[in-house]
Amino acid sequence: MNPIIIFKQTYLSNLFFQVLSGVVLTFLVGYFVPVAGALAEILFFGFVILFGIDLILLFSKKDPLTGNRLAPKRLSNGDNNTIRLQISNRYNFRVDTEIIDEIPHQFQIRNFNISSDFDANADQEFTYELRPTERGEYNFGNINVFVGTKIGFVRRKVSLPAEETVPVYPSFIQMRKFEMYAISNRLTDVGIKKIRRVGHTMEFDQIKEYVRGDDVRSINWKATARTNDLMVNQYQDERSQNVINVIDMGRVMKMPFEGLHLLDYAINTSLVISNIALIKDDKAGLVTFSNDDSVVVKPEKKRTHIQRIQEALYNLNTNFLESDYERLVISLRKHVNQRSLVLLYTNFETFSSMERQLPYLQRIAKDHLLVTIFFENTEMTKLLHEESKTIGQIYTKTIAEKFTFEKKQIVKALNQRGIQTILTPPKELSVNAINKYLELKARGLI
Structure with a gap:
């Protein structure tokens, strides 16, 4: 869904224009058919009422959504790094959302979109992965959420402050x-x-009891005579x-x-x-x-x-x-x-x-x-x-x-x-x- 802006933080959906087009068409038909004209008036007033209810519901709260981004303190170059988004719905009703995270420009991702339904007063966590291919500083922006009711005429844009800079280190x-x-x-x-291993390294580690698999050439005969147990020299790198x-x-x-x-x-x-x-x-x-x-x-x-x-x-x-x-x-x-x-x-x-x-x-x-x-x-x-x-x-x-x-x-x-x-x-x-x-x-x- 591509929302169309009408004023700050409020967007009209495609559904709004589809219904409005239907109402206008009904008015045109009503010019020739009186019964259709009466139906057009009813549809228009119903449309206006639903539109008003949609606006009131969406703007009933000052801060309808809260959330944050959980990114690693540093990203690993050439690897998939997991980013988590935690979003909370403070509305008392179910809403539809489209989440657009402002990803660093280095990734050149222009179609990032997470769509989800939120129950009333519910919390959700979303994850996605980023694979950087250059070292340096990567700047994340805000988390933008377009939220709408089940009526679906209007979308409200909520920007959650989440600006941060994350360095990308070698892998x-x-x-x-x-x-x-x-x-x-x-x-x-x-x-x-x-x-x-070819032969022994030069660094001696310890004398230990012989176990099956030890090199018999490492047997320490003096230690074996003292302890009456078969002992071997152990070497290390x-x-x-x-x-x-x-x-x-x-x-x-x-x-x-x-x-x-x-x-x-x-x-x-x-x-x-x-x-x-x-x-x-x-x-x-x-x-x-x-x-x-x-x-x-x-x-x-x-x-x-x-x-x-x-x-x-x-x-x-x-x-x-x-x-x-x-x-x-x-x-x-x-x-x-x-x-x-x-x-x-x-x-x-x-x-x-x-x-x-x-x-x-x-x-x-x-x-x-x-x-x-x-x-x-x-x-x-x-x-x-x-x-x-x-x-x-x-x-x-x-x-x-x-x-x-x-x-x-x-x-x-x-x-x-x-x-x-x-x-x-x-x-x-x-x-x-x-x-x-x-x-x-x-x-x-x-």
């Missing part, structure tokens, strides 16, 4: 999901591979190792995939990896680089350190310029003194673009265990699986195969130089990065 929902699985040792449920997320802020990270930019995928995964590293008692840090000043969060292992990383990630944005890898090398040598696992989030579309930066990547790999992470072009992958029927489609598919092959060549060239790589679709970035982190820890390479 803390994704971070909490992986944190929950990590704590409960159920990471395999979300695609994390179970890595078989080495701790306090540096895990540095390095994010390329150049224009190559502005490429969009499924609503989010590559930069946002990298930011969300950096938050997840940092949190997992802290759970594993490692130190998490952050370095960004472009062609100018960088952001550096030095590695620490306090659990509260994740808040500093999250705040740093919140303000990151690309400047659309070419990134300076030499500046990155200098920044790492200045701020990171200990050999670390460096997860470099960037993107190479061609082999030549990688070759230009290869000397700097090799210099980083001399001091740290470097993992270069870049992205599959999922649109190219779709083209490869489509049937080609025309010459133009064949040409396009050939170009797509060329770029896809170059990505594989980049992986091969980096691996030959001792640089670890992850080539991943954007949506699978978090899972693949965690798998690589756990694999490197299990192999004792960090």
Whole structure:
């Protein structure tokens, strides 16, 4: 129903004009048929009486509706966030409502509408979901409710003050999901591979009684002789190792995939990896680089350190310029003194673009265990699986195969130089990065 305004806060419905048109038509017929004229007068007076009753009922209360919006204190980027509206009807009769929430302009939602019936003096709660795709501040406006009686001639607009600003942070929902699985040792449920440990880590934990399944090579014979029970040495992952997320802020990270930019995928995964590293008692840090000043969060292992990383990630944005890898090398040598696992989030579309930066990547790999992470072009992958029927489609598919092959060549060239790589679709970035982190820890390479 599209209401039409006649004066402030009062709108005439389509039903009003339909009935009015019928009354006018009856008057026209009554000009030729006297009986119809008498009927038209009766309909007109009945129409006026109903219209007046409708107005009186709607404006019988000064504040007929109350309500508020329950939004999270911050929204999670790239995830569905639940928004709740609580509306109370103070009328002593049943009403029809259309609720229009003033959603932040970033979502570009122009058809938001919730229709509902309210019983007399009743409360209702409505929920809807928003999926932001950019970090920053999002401004909500008022909650507008168009309310009408069962007569349906008039709609009264009630604006409920609910203006608020909500920041959108990197995906803390994704971070909490992986944190929950990590704590409960159920990471395999979300695609994390179970890595078989090669040999022992170097950090001794404790001596405990042997149970079936323990490695017999870990039996401690001296402790066994003292206690007359079979005892084994228990080892744990080495701790306090540096895990540095390095994010390329150049224009190559502005490429969009499924609503989010590559930069946002990298930011969300950096938050997840940092949190997992802290759970594993490692130190998490952050370095960004472009062609100018960088952001550096030095590695620490306090659990509260994740808040500093999250705040740093919140303000990151690309400047659309070419990134300076030499500046990155200098920044790492200045701020990171200990050999670390460096997860470099960037993107190479061609082999030549990688070759230009290869000397700097090799210099980083001399001091740290470097993992270069870049992205599959999922649109190219779709083209490869489509049937080609025309010459133009064949040409396009050939170009797509060329770029896809170059990505594989980049992986091969980096691996030959001792640089670890992850080539991943954007949506699978978090899972693949965690798998690589756990694999490197299990192999004792960090």
